[in-house]
Amino acid sequence: MIAAVQQELGVEVDGKAGPQTWGAIYERLVKKEIDGQKPCDALALVDSRSEKVIATLLPEVRPIARMLVQKASAAGIAIKIISGLRTYEEQNALYAQGRSAPGNIVTNARGGYSNHNFGIAFDVGVFEGNRYLPDSPKYKAVGALGVDLGLEWGGSWKTIVDQPHFQLRPTWAAGITEKQMLAELRSRHDSGQPVFA
Ligand SMILES: [Zn+2]
Structure with a gap:
């Protein structure tokens, strides 16, 4: 699942969630929040x-x-x-x-x-x-x-x-x-x- 998420985010696909992956996830979700959408629970x-x-x-x-x-x-x-x-x-x-x-x-x-x-x-x-x-x-x-x-x-x-x-x-x-x-x-x-x- 991590590898699929990495592919989607355009970061290096190694199947291990490190700072790069979390950073990309964070940015994607914060951006959504700015666009007026509900942020993911993980960011609450x-x-x-x-x-x-x-x-x-x-x-x-x-x-x-x-x-x-x-x-x-x-x-x-x-x-x-x-x-x-x-x-x-x-x-x-x-x-x-x-x-x-x-x-x-x-x-x-x-x-x-x-x-x-x-x-x-x-x-x-x-x-x-x-x-x-x-x-x-x-x-x-x-x-x-x-x-x-x-x-x-x-x-x-x-x-x-x-x-x-x-x-x-x-x-x-x-x-x-x-x-x-x-x-x-x-x-x-x-x-x-x-x-x-
Ligand atoms: Zn300590």
Whole structure:
């Protein structure tokens, strides 16, 4: 089905929905909305807390984050997007926690060494009513839904398993390591080059 959609949109047909495909889908549907037609459900806004975080992500990532919230909801799992972009300064402050600042260690990444610093990563929280569940078997189910959408899921990482974490790997980063991808992201960040070009 993805290959058929790609053919229709005129993007590279590889049967895998990456940023290029989602971008083309997004553009096609937003255009429809402008023409006065009802936008696809996939583009409908989600809860306001999630939307606040989604707004910090790169435009290519936003519709996929919304789709994940909607897919989880359809599967009977309430999630919210609870963390998105962090500046280098915010990342450094987080890194200091449990080291030079009080609190427990929460990250091993300094500023520029987390995918959150580039607008391509977000974390979800599972909710039951208003109650946030930091641990739940439901994270695994949401992980599978995210992978279906073409996202990378932190729950499948070998070193630091991070079940709430999702990220959209740019096409140019296919087949390179996380470390190499972060080096390129830092270089693009410093030179003002776009992430998804
Ligand atoms: Zn994360």
